[in-house]
Amino acid sequence: MTQLLSEIAQIKGIRYFLISFTDLFGIQRSKLVPTAAIDSMVANGAGFAGFATWLDMTPADADIFAIPDVNSLFPLPWQPEVAWMPADLYMNGEPVAQAPRFVLKQVLRQAEALGYRVKTGVECEFFLLAADGENLSDPRDRASKPCYDQQALMRRFDIISEICDAMLAMGWGAYQNDHEDANGQFEMNWMYADALITADRHAFFKYMVKAIAEKHGLRATFMPKPFSHLTGNGCHTHLSVWDLEGKTNLFDDAKAELGLSAIAYQFIGGVLNSAEAICAITNPTVNSYKRINAAVTSSGATWSPNTISYTGNNRTHTIRIPESGRFEFRLPDGSANPYLLPAALIASGLDGIKHQRSAGQRYDNNAYTDPLPVGTVKQLPSNLLDALRCLEVNPILAESLGANFIHSYLKLKRHEWQEYCSRISAWELENTLDC
Numbered sequence: 001m002t003q004l005l006s007e008i009a010q011i012k013g014i015r016y017f018l019i020s021f022t023d024l025f026g027i028q029r030s031k032l033v034p035t036a037a038i039d040s041m042v043a044n045g046a047g048f049a050g051f052a053t054w055l056d057m058t059p060a061d062a063d064i065f066a067i068p069d070v071n072s073l074f075p076l077p078w079q080p081e082v083a084w085m086p087a088d089l090y091m092n093g094e095p096v097a098q099a100p101r102f103v104l105k106q107v108l109r110q111a112e113a114l115g116y117r118v119k120t121g122v123e124c125e126f127f128l129l130a131a132d133g134e135n136l137s138d139p140r141d142r143a144s145k146p147c148y149d150q151q152a153l154m155r156r157f158d159i160i161s162e163i164c165d166a167m168l169a170m171g172w173g174a175y176q177n178d179h180e181d182a183n184g185q186f187e188m189n190w191m192y193a194d195a196l197i198t199a200d201r202h203a204f205f206k207y208m209v210k211a212i213a214e215k216h217g218l219r220a221t222f223m224p225k226p227f228s229h230l231t232g233n234g235c236h237t238h239l240s241v242w243d244l245e246g247k248t249n250l251f252d253d254a255k256a257e258l259g260l261s262a263i264a265y266q267f268i269g270g271v272l273n274s275a276e277a278i279c280a281i282t283n284p285t286v287n288s289y290k291r292i293n294a295a296v297t298s299s300g301a302t303w304s305p306n307t308i309s310y311t312g313n314n315r316t317h318t319i320r321i322p323e324s325g326r327f328e329f330r331l332p333d334g335s336a337n338p339y340l341l342p343a344a345l346i347a348s349g350l351d352g353i354k355h356q357r358s359a360g361q362r363y364d365n366n367a368y369t370d371p372l373p374v375g376t377v378k379q380l381p382s383n384l385l386d387a388l389r390c391l392e393v394n395p396i397l398a399e400s401l402g403a404n405f406i407h408s409y410l411k412l413k414r415h416e417w418q419e420y421c422s423r424i425s426a427w428e429l430e431n432t433l434d435c
Contacts, residue, residue: 005042005070009035015081019046019068021089022100022203024409025054025416026284026337031066032082042068045090055089056098056408064091072200077166078212086200097404100339104199107343107400111350116250117242120342121192122202125233125334126209127184127226128156129219136184137218145299146183153179156186159216163188163209172201181299182230192238194246195342202338222334224283225290229298232291233334235282239345240326241267252325258312259324268310268319268327269359270352270396271345275308275318275331277394279380280387281344282332284413286420289383291333301368305330308378309363316367318380331380347400385417 008014017038020030031046045065050057055064066087074084088105089096096102111118128137141152153160160177167174173191180187188205192198206222213220225232240251241263253261260268271278283292294302303315310319310327320328332341351357365372381387388410391397398406 005038006035008073009038009083012075013081014075014083017041017068018082018084019066019087020084021066021087022337022339023054024056024098024100024337024412026335027054028203028207029053042070046087050091050096054412055096056412062092064089064096074170074204077169078162078215084204084207086203097402098408100337100343101199103401103405104196104339104343106402107346108195110400111346112244114350114353115244117244117246118195118346119192119240119242120195120198121238122198123187123189123234123236124202124205124222125180125185125187125235126220126222127182127233128159128186128213129184129221131217131219133219133221138184141183143183146179147181147299149179159212159218160186160188162212166208180231181301181303182227182297185231185233195346199338199342206338224285224288224333224335225294228290231297231299231301231303232294234291234304234330235332235334235336235341237329237332237341237345238326239329239349249325254324258321260321260327263353264327265359266352266356267349268352269357270348270350270355271319271329272308272310272359273352273357274348274394274396276378276381276387276390277397278344278348279331280384280391280413281340282336283387284337285335286384286417288333288335289381292331292380293382296368305367306380307367307372308380309367309372310359311362311364314364314366317363343401344397347397350400351396384413388413388417
C-alpha cells in the first residue's frame with residue numbers, strides 16, 4: 001500500500017507544504033497547506049482562481065485545482081519544516097491545456113510514443129544584488145574580466161555554499177559553482193536528469209536562490225540583462241535522447257564527427273528550423289532581446305548567440321557541441337519558463353527526427369569577431385514582437401505544444417508588449433523632448 005503523504009511528513013518533520021505551479025509568465029503560485037490537510041489536497045487539489053494568475057482565464061471560469069506530484073517532494077533545506085511540491089492543474093476534471101507543466105508532460109509523452117526518453121541539464125546564471133535591487137551586492141566586484149574570480153566568489157561563500165549544500169542534500173549531484181562573466185554574477189551546476197525532473201529542479205532552484213539570498217539580506221535576479229554594460233543571464237540547456245529504459249544514449253556515436261549520431265543531427269536540424277519561433281518561449285521578455293544581439297560588454301563578449309547556427313566546441317553560436325552524446329542550446333535566458341523551455345526545444349527536435357531535417361553546414365567561425373556574410377544563416381529575432389510573430393506562424397510548435405497553449409501565450413505576451421510600448425522611457429525623453 002502506498003504511504004500517505006501525511007505519514008511521510010511525520011517521518012520527515014514536515015509541518016507545511018507549498019503546493020506550487022508555474023504560470024505562463026514563469027511566476028510561481030502557491031498555497032501553504034498544513035500537513036493535517038495534505039492528503040485531501042493530493043486527492044482533490046488545492047483550489048485557485050485562474051484569472052488571478054497568468055493563465056489566460058476570466059473571473060467567470062471555474063476554479064482550477066492544483067494536484068501535487070507525490071513523486072516530487074522538496075523539503076526546504078533552509079526551512080525543513082516546509083516542503084515544496086510542483087503541481088498539475090485541472091479545471092472541471094480536465095487538465096488545463098495551457099499550464100506549462102502539462103505542456104511539457106504532453107511533449108514528453110510524444111517522445112515516449114516514438115521510443116525516446118529525453119534528458120536535460122540547465123546552467124542557471126543569476127546576479128546577487130543589494131537589497132535595493134539596483135546595485136551589486138559586492139562593491140569590490142569591479143574587475144573588467146571577473147569570470148572565475150576567486151576573491152569575488154569566496155566573498156559570497158556563505159550564500160553559494162548554502163545553496164550548493166542544499167542541492168547535495170537533495171541528491172541533485174551538484175558538482176561546481178563559479179563567479180560568472182559579469183560582476184556580481186554566479187552559476188551553479190548540478191547533474192542532468194530526465195527532462196521533467198530537471199524542469200522541477202529548475203523551478204525550485206530559482207525559488208531557492210531567491211529565498212536564500214533574501215535570508216542573507218540580498219536580492220537574486222535571473223533577469224536576462226539587468227545591466228547594459230555587463231553580460232546577461234543565460235540558461236544554457238544541454239540535451240540528449242535515450243532509449244525508453246534510459247540505458248542507451250541515442251545521440252552518442254563514437255565513430256561520427258564530433259561524436260553525434262544521425263538522429264542527433266536531425267534533432268539539431270529541427271531546432272534550427274524552428275529557432276525563430278522557439279525564441280518567443282526561450283527568450284520570453286522584452287528585456288531578453290537586450291541580451292541576444294547585444295553590443296560588446298565590458299568583459300569583451302556577450303556569450304550569447306546572434307545567428308541561428310551550430311558549431312563544435314565554440315561558444316559564439318546558438319548550438320554548441322561540446323563533446324559526444326549531447327549538444328548545448330545557448331539561446332535561452334534566465335527568464336525562460338522551466339517547463340516551456342524544454343517543451344519547445346524537444347518539440348522542435350522531434351519534428352527534426354520525424355522529417356529527417358538537415359542540420360546544414362557547421363560553422364566554426366568566431367561569430368563575434370568574424371561574422372558570416374549577410375544571408376549565410378538566419379538571424380535571431382531582434383525583439384519580442386518579432387519572435388511572437390514567428391511563433392504565430394510556426395505550425396510545428398502549435399501541433400506539438402497545443403493550439404490552446406499557443407493562443408493563450410500569444411495573447412498574454414502581446415498584451416505585455418503593448419504595455420511596454422505604452423511606457424515613456426528615459427531614452428525617449430533624452431532624445432526627443434526638444435524635437
